Amino acid sequence: MAARVFAIRSLAGHLKARYSLDRDDLDGIERLNGTARSFEPNQYLLREGDRPKYCSFLVDGFVYRHKIVADGGRQIVSIHIPGDIIDLQNMLLQEADHNIQALTAATVLLFPHEEVVALAFARPAVGKAMWRETLIEASISREWIANVGRRDARERTAHLICELAMRRESAGLGPREAYELPMTQEQLGDALGLTAVHVNRTLKALQDDGLITRSKRSVAVNDWERLRAVADFTTNYLHLGQG
Amino acid sequence: MAARVFAIRSLAGHLKARYSLDRDDLDGIERLNGTARSFEPNQYLLREGDRPKYCSFLVDGFVYRHKIVADGGRQIVSIHIPGDIIDLQNMLLQEADHNIQALTAATVLLFPHEEVVALAFARPAVGKAMWRETLIEASISREWIANVGRRDARERTAHLICELAMRRESAGLGPREAYELPMTQEQLGDALGLTAVHVNRTLKALQDDGLITRSKRSVAVNDWERLRAVADFTTNYLHLGQG
DNA sequence: CACGCATCCAAACATATGATAAGCTGATTC
DNA sequence: GAATCAGCTTATCATATGTTTGGATGCGTG
Numbered sequence: 001m002a003a004r005v006f007a008i009r010s011l012a013g014h015l016k017a018r019y020s021l022d023r024d025d026l027d028g029i030e031r032l033n034g035t036a037r038s039f040e041p042n043q044y045l046l047r048e049g050d051r052p053k054y055c056s057f058l059v060d061g062f063v064y065r066h067k068i069v070a071d072g073g074r075q076i077v078s079i080h081i082p083g084d085i086i087d088l089q090n091m092l093l094q095e096a097d098h099n100i101q102a103l104t105a106a107t108v109l110l111f112p113h114e115e116v117v118a119l120a121f122a123r124p125a126v127g128k129a130m131w132r133e134t135l136i137e138a139s140i141s142r143e144w145i146a147n148v149g150r151r152d153a154r155e156r157t158a159h160l161i162c163e164l165a166m167r168r169e170s171a172g173l174g175p176r177e178a179y180e181l182p183m184t185q186e187q188l189g190d191a192l193g194l195t196a197v198h199v200n201r202t203l204k205a206l207q208d209d210g211l212i213t214r215s216k217r218s219v220a221v222n223d224w225e226r227l228r229a230v231a232d233f234t235t236n237y238l239h240l241g242q243g
Numbered sequence: 244m245a246a247r248v249f250a251i252r253s254l255a256g257h258l259k260a261r262y263s264l265d266r267d268d269l270d271g272i273e274r275l276n277g278t279a280r281s282f283e284p285n286q287y288l289l290r291e292g293d294r295p296k297y298c299s300f301l302v303d304g305f306v307y308r309h310k311i312v313a314d315g316g317r318q319i320v321s322i323h324i325p326g327d328i329i330d331l332q333n334m335l336l337q338e339a340d341h342n343i344q345a346l347t348a349a350t351v352l353l354f355p356h357e358e359v360v361a362l363a364f365a366r367p368a369v370g371k372a373m374w375r376e377t378l379i380e381a382s383i384s385r386e387w388i389a390n391v392g393r394r395d396a397r398e399r400t401a402h403l404i405c406e407l408a409m410r411r412e413s414a415g416l417g418p419r420e421a422y423e424l425p426m427t428q429e430q431l432g433d434a435l436g437l438t439a440v441h442v443n444r445t446l447k448a449l450q451d452d453g454l455i456t457r458s459k460r461s462v463a464v465n466d467w468e469r470l471r472a473v474a475d476f477t478t479n480y481l482h483l484g485q486g
Numbered sequence: 487c488a489c490g491c492a493t494c495c496a497a498a499c500a501t502a503t504g505a506t507a508a509g510c511t512g513a514t515t516c
Numbered sequence: 517g518a519a520t521c522a523g524c525t526t527a528t529c530a531t532a533t534g535t536t537t538g539g540a541t542g543c544g545t546g
Contacts, residue, residue, distance in 0.1 A: 139332070
């Protein structure tokens with residue numbers, strides 16, 4: 001399966017690429033008791049109200065987090081790609097305030113909260129790296145608020161395509177010009193605050209304008225600069241630089 | 244001035260109320276080099292692109308954070324009340340990805356980043372408390388995504404009124420049944436992803452239905468339970484319990 | 487007191503997006 | 517290879533929200 005080619009190796013390896021960690025820091029990470037676990041597409045990793053005991057590091061596949069509102073509507077609040085530490089958000093909170101679900105088949109490594117917290121404070125460089133990861137996620141959430149709140153469907157959709165392209169590239173998962181995007185239009189709508197029908201219209205318009213090409217479950221960006229401009233996309237909120 | 248009555252005393256005092264910290268933890272916090280600083284209404288505390296060197300603890304007044312999109316539209320991404328640590332979000336990031344601005348006259352205490360980080364890792368209980376505060380903020384951001392993405396104007400507006408009521412009450416700033424809300428309808432619109440005109444319509448509708456009463460710059464909640472139901476509001480995402 | 491300015495409010499009209507429905511495609515199953 | 521099913525596509529119609537405008541109100545400043 002194609003996705004497997006890009007699977008991330010290990011938490012230590014991934015953090016090492018972005019933070020300056022010494023031998024002891026890396027040893028600490030490698031000594032964490034990680035358990036691999038696989039999930040089917042659509043399977044829940046965690047439900048709102050649960051009391052999670054593990055952080056999960058996403059090795060392979062896509063995962064997303066979402067909330068359900070009163071009328072049954074669903075809002076996806078984040079999308080995760082291999083290399084993301086999915087569950088640091090819940091680490092110091094008691095009760096999950098959202099659901100986490102597998103988008104595709106996915107493999108994660110589970111690490112017990114207590115061990116991760118203990119390591120974070122025993123090895124401050126590791127703690128800072130993890131804390132920083134949670135802050136970057138928060139930054140992405142803020143951008144999503146602006147995206148959903150103040151951009152129209154066309155800008156919004158283009159923005160999501162740019163963001164995922166950039167995050168994938170930055171995680172070493174492949175070039176931003178074309179990538180696998182295994183989301184249905186319904187799911188895209190739930191991420192963008194739109195209906196599936198309108199996502200369809202919008203994607204078609206972007207394609208007719210020569211900005212992107214869609215095939216089955218992947219996107220090609222034909223004109224990155226123009227798409228970027230339409231989306232009002234910048235990379236600053238992703239904080240891609242070294243920590 | 245009325246707001247001053249509710250001013251928060253100190254960072255140590257505020258954290259002590261929510262976290263179990265021992266004498267050394269509190270000493271560490273009190274020994275931080277905090278500088279008081281006042282801001283005029285609308286004055287910027289920080290601009291996108293700045294490289295902040297201080298965390299700010301909000302003692303008095305209201306502050307908000309926002310982003311500007313391509314067409315000049317503005318999206319408020321968070322609203323802060325006394326007791327909030329405004330700038331932990333930027334602490335481990337280089338460059339601010341959003342603006343921070345005073346809503347009313349405001350007083351903050353500034354603490355140098357390095358000192359705060361050093362304390363966080365010297366006194367893990369303090370570090371956990373601060374980290375947790377940033378995670379709660381992230382949780383609120385997620386709820387805002389859902390609010391703007393999947394709730395209509397009426398629900399959205401009611402939700403914001405409930406959230407601020409609850410957060411104020413929980414911070415010990417007064418009862419949730421009535422409170423000062425010194426935001427213009429334009430600013431409310433920027434927070435809700437609506438236009439000022441539509442905020443006006445929506446507030447009027449909520450008032451006509453007997454849910455709230457507005458006077459000058461404050462709100463009274465006439466029927467908390469009904470407003471809560473309209474808003475689809477729950478407190479779980481605020482994580483009000485002890486850390 | 488007069489003036490300017492921000493805010494609130496209301497009405498008329500415009501439009502982006504939602505809702506519903508129906509047909510189409512391609513994969514999977516028996 | 518027929519049947520089924522999920523997802524995509526397109527069209528029509530409905531509506532929530534935006535846009536524009538103008539007037540009322542209140543407040544600070546000269």
